[in-house]
Amino acid sequence: MTLPKSVRIVEVGARDGLQNEKQIIEVATKAQLVNELVATGIEHIEVGSFVSPKWVPQMAASDEVFEQILRRSGVCYSALTPNMRGLESALECNPDEVAVFTAASDAFTQKNINCTVDESLERIKDVMAVAEENDIKVRGYVSTVMGCPYQGEVDPEKVLEVAQKLLALGCYEISLGDTIGVGTPEKAADLIKLLKKHIPLSKLAVHFHDTYGQALANIYACLQQGISVVDSSVAGLGGCPYAAGASGNVATEDVVYMMQGLGIETGIDLTELSKVGQWISDELGRPNGSKTGRALLSK
Numbered sequence: 001m002t003l004p005k006s007v008r009i010v011e012v013g014a015r016d017g018l019q020n021e022k023q024i025i026e027v028a029t030k031a032q033l034v035n036e037l038v039a040t041g042i043e044h045i046e047v048g049s050f051v052s053p054k055w056v057p058q059m060a061a062s063d064e065v066f067e068q069i070l071r072r073s074g075v076c077y078s079a080l081t082p083n084m085r086g087l088e089s090a091l092e093c094n095p096d097e098v099a100v101f102t103a104a105s106d107a108f109t110q111k112n113i114n115c116t117v118d119e120s121l122e123r124i125k126d127v128m129a130v131a132e133e134n135d136i137k138v139r140g141y142v143s144t145v146m147g148c149p150y151q152g153e154v155d156p157e158k159v160l161e162v163a164q165k166l167l168a169l170g171c172y173e174i175s176l177g178d179t180i181g182v183g184t185p186e187k188a189a190d191l192i193k194l195l196k197k198h199i200p201l202s203k204l205a206v207h208f209h210d211t212y213g214q215a216l217a218n219i220y221a222c223l224q225q226g227i228s229v230v231d232s233s234v235a236g237l238g239g240c241p242y243a244a245g246a247s248g249n250v251a252t253e254d255v256v257y258m259m260q261g262l263g264i265e266t267g268i269d270l271t272e273l274s275k276v277g278q279w280i281s282d283e284l285g286r287p288n289g290s291k292t293g294r295a296l297l298s299k
């Protein structure tokens, strides 16, 4: 098994991360977070989400965050756009890409967006058409790929089916989300083994949550299967809405440290990244969720 020479990190802290933190932070702080993350070498970053502030108050004013950030060329600044209204607002901010999401479990989409997976794909179809008219690439998230908080086990064949449908709709990449962090390495590897029979590896990314402490092991198992795009969140920002007090997104610092040890290039300055992770943790008044960050900074 050969590991990839380089890995693209998709930094989700400013969106997926902050969205799941209790505190609401200032636009200027969010913009500073994005700018400082990019300054560490991150080239693909979620800036915000264009959803109703009624549902996700932490993501209100994502348009202002886009206005305040300094856009560096060569960096992909992404916006989550769950529906047409979200896409229309996002387009005014000129994101480099938008992201849509669904899940591999009907129980999950029913609870979260009040429709079946297939119905969610219908909505996504409309969003895709307008994104295409505007020449914006679309990334697709599939949630609950390793398990669902409502239905439990998720069939890998269902993950394959949903991923293929998103690709058929025009997504350029599918991010496979272990939303509740229940996956373990062999299960994760088996999922990739199945998917790569039908989907080019270059179109797949992984998004692991560390709820059960398995994220790095799972990422490693997927790297061995040829995955080379990994989502992560600075300082492990973002809790788990399905397990109070539990951790959510794997910390970017921990992922970068592991990549360095494996000789895999990420282009990210780990020391600088760790400083950003500590700064935003302090801003939020929360403990730094990165073990690597804490270790490096306590030296």
Ligand SMILES: [Zn+2]
Binding pocket: 012, 016, 207, 209, 238, 248, 249
């Ligand atoms: Zn996440």
